[in-house]
Amino acid sequence: MTPYRKFLLGLGLAGSLQLGACSTQTTTTDETMTAEQLGMAQAPSDVHSFAKPAEAVARHLDLDIAVNFDQKVIAGKASYQIENKAKGNEIIFDTRGLEIEQVYLGKEQTPTTFKLGDEKEFLGRPLIIAIQPETDYVTIQYRTTANADALQWLNPQQTAGKKHPFLFTQSQAILARTWIPIQDSPGIRITYSAKVQVPKELMAVMSAENPQQKNSSGSYTFEMRQAIPSYLMALSVGDMVFKPIGQQTGIYAEPATIDAAVYEFAEMDKMLVAAEKLYGKYRWDRYDLLVLPPSFPFGGMENPRLTFVTPTVLAKDRSLTSLIAHELAHSWSGNLVTNGTWDDFWLNEGFTVYFERRIMEEIYGKDYADMLNVLGYQDLQHTLEDLGQTSDDTRLKLDLEGRDPDEGLTDIAYEKGNFFLQNIERVVGRERFDQFLNKYFQTFAFQSTNTDLFLDFLRKELIQGDEKIAEQINIEGWVYTPGLPEDHAKPTSKRFAQVEESFKAWQSGKPANQLQTKDWSSHEWLHFIRMLPEQMSQQQLAELDKAFGFTNSGNSEVLAAWFIHTIRNNYAAADQALDNFLTNVGRRKFLVPIYKALAATPAGKKKAQEIYVRAKPNYHAVSTNTLDAMLK
Ligand SMILES: [Zn+2]
Numbered sequence: 001m002t003p004y005r006k007f008l009l010g011l012g013l014a015g016s017l018q019l020g021a022c023s024t025q026t027t028t029t030d031e032t033m034t035a036e037q038l039g040m041a042q043a044p045s046d047v048h049s050f051a052k053p054a055e056a057v058a059r060h061l062d063l064d065i066a067v068n069f070d071q072k073v074i075a076g077k078a079s080y081q082i083e084n085k086a087k088g089n090e091i092i093f094d095t096r097g098l099e100i101e102q103v104y105l106g107k108e109q110t111p112t113t114f115k116l117g118d119e120k121e122f123l124g125r126p127l128i129i130a131i132q133p134e135t136d137y138v139t140i141q142y143r144t145t146a147n148a149d150a151l152q153w154l155n156p157q158q159t160a161g162k163k164h165p166f167l168f169t170q171s172q173a174i175l176a177r178t179w180i181p182i183q184d185s186p187g188i189r190i191t192y193s194a195k196v197q198v199p200k201e202l203m204a205v206m207s208a209e210n211p212q213q214k215n216s217s218g219s220y221t222f223e224m225r226q227a228i229p230s231y232l233m234a235l236s237v238g239d240m241v242f243k244p245i246g247q248q249t250g251i252y253a254e255p256a257t258i259d260a261a262v263y264e265f266a267e268m269d270k271m272l273v274a275a276e277k278l279y280g281k282y283r284w285d286r287y288d289l290l291v292l293p294p295s296f297p298f299g300g301m302e303n304p305r306l307t308f309v310t311p312t313v314l315a316k317d318r319s320l321t322s323l324i325a326h327e328l329a330h331s332w333s334g335n336l337v338t339n340g341t342w343d344d345f346w347l348n349e350g351f352t353v354y355f356e357r358r359i360m361e362e363i364y365g366k367d368y369a370d371m372l373n374v375l376g377y378q379d380l381q382h383t384l385e386d387l388g389q390t391s392d393d394t395r396l397k398l399d400l401e402g403r404d405p406d407e408g409l410t411d412i413a414y415e416k417g418n419f420f421l422q423n424i425e426r427v428v429g430r431e432r433f434d435q436f437l438n439k440y441f442q443t444f445a446f447q448s449t450n451t452d453l454f455l456d457f458l459r460k461e462l463i464q465g466d467e468k469i470a471e472q473i474n475i476e477g478w479v480y481t482p483g484l485p486e487d488h489a490k491p492t493s494k495r496f497a498q499v500e501e502s503f504k505a506w507q508s509g510k511p512a513n514q515l516q517t518k519d520w521s522s523h524e525w526l527h528f529i530r531m532l533p534e535q536m537s538q539q540q541l542a543e544l545d546k547a548f549g550f551t552n553s554g555n556s557e558v559l560a561a562w563f564i565h566t567i568r569n570n571y572a573a574a575d576q577a578l579d580n581f582l583t584n585v586g587r588r589k590f591l592v593p594i595y596k597a598l599a600a601t602p603a604g605k606k607k608a609q610e611i612y613v614r615a616k617p618n619y620h621a622v623s624t625n626t627l628d629a630m631l632k
Helices: 001-006 013-023 256-263 268-277 322-329 343-366 365-386 409-430 430-442 451-463 467-473 475-480 494-507 520-529 538-548 556-568 574-582 589-598 600-618 619-630
Strands: 058-069 071-082 090-095 100-107 109-110 114-116 125-130 136-145 150-154 166-169 189-197 203-206 217-228 235-238 243-244 248-253 287-291 306-309 336-338 447-448
Touching: 001 248, 058 090, 071 574, 090 268, 100 114, 100 125, 114 203, 125 136, 125 589, 189 203, 189 235, 203 217, 235 494, 248 256, 248 268, 248 365, 256 287, 256 619, 268 287, 268 343, 268 430, 287 322, 306 322, 306 409, 336 343, 343 365, 343 451, 365 494, 365 520, 409 467, 409 475, 430 451, 447 475, 451 467, 451 475, 467 475, 538 574, 556 589, 574 589, 574 600, 589 600, 589 619, 600 619
Parallel strands: 058 189, 248 287, 287 306, 336 447
Antiparallel strands: 058 071, 071 136, 090 125, 100 109, 100 136, 114 125, 150 166, 166 235, 189 217, 203 235, 243 248
């Protein structure tokens, strides 16, 4: 038993109703049944949403909004087709920092009453709308406020082109409710259409069927026919252009960035082919990328049909594109089969990391994927040290009740999740595991799942009562126990073994410029930099810098790893580059360790605060929420 299982009790039909939300759209054959038919555990309720989907649930959204850059406000109407399952007299939506102006019932728009409940930290306020038993359509007229954490409004100076403002959203985990009143739970899926008015010199794109050209009116319409959870609602507005890569793939970016992006991501079509070969047909029609300005807080966000991606992977040598494999993999794990609550986040991310490495292996070979696994394992070890080996947050199945679900977005879900799946693959063999995964994606397509459902499926389809297999897979050790099981297999890499040899040679006195580093990729360099000792002399740092040009590297991964050493050892020659990096790049994965390294000494902390004041306008709330706490 785990503490979380209490949510499984006494829920009656709630869980299966949520799971059944899209069963009408799921093709079932003799071989595949819906989760409901399999009679599995009920889905737990979502402690991060006020909605009561078992009583009244949204099915389709018609969004009609205008984007005002002068006021930094989105205003308009969110109209929902709803199902009033309980035939009761209210439906509840999630809001946070929204101004609700008026609510109407039916297509004829009859005004109705509503109330906003008490504000709760992280969660915002429930919007409780009075409805009739027969109500099937509600319209909420609203506007966003300065507290819309999902939105980042960039002034022209913060873009690559420097001429036009830019806006993008980041809804995961529970920020969709800061720009749309919505039932903001990953266990609830909706289709949507949208009409978006923007300044006529700009273009709008969404996680939907998108325009490929600017029009002269600034009015854009969108259609998303596949049902998605709320955290995949996405909008971006700016001066952008589109260029195709393949028949089904292409790139949106600012004009100043588009050519570099087309070069960098030229292999995205190949990745799509590799992914389909592994886990079945891509279910979302087009797969495009939107390259954002550098303030984007994540590496990428898997908004369906249109992945949002950081420009920090534009390394000019296609060496950081595993990120695209990752976001593409989410088209199966996450977008198609979705974690039902944020406590099950590892189902989204662990699967996606596993799948990402398989795509990379398919395209670049096993030696390449091995490097990614070793780096991932190093990241995992750091996270385990940071959180503490016995912390409950190092279990795959989390308990985030009463906390911001963002706190669960650690490497545990990603890398521990991945290594758990690799362990299952090792036990049952790749062929059987691939068959199992294909069936899993087919069975749960366009539905939400959770840890119990997955584990039941695993027991039924793979373990099948075999005690030896059960013991080797070790569900209890991986999913419910903190840290890593003692007998886990550690990943190794042939290419890194060569890096380690060069490193040892340098430590034994061979000059840096005579080391064997020919044809090293970003990953080899990263491994090399991570091996550097904590204490280094100015002379050593200068020698490496002169030989390999780390401080002036155009590669964000190399820079971010290098700065940790230059900060620790007060290597002043890198200060200006560090300042530039921090004031331009908003990707949280880089910012957090760098600011942390700075904040380790009183003088460094002062410097960090000084840079942070200048840099903060370039960071999204997702990043500043983490950094504010660290630097206060
Ligand atoms: Zn991911």
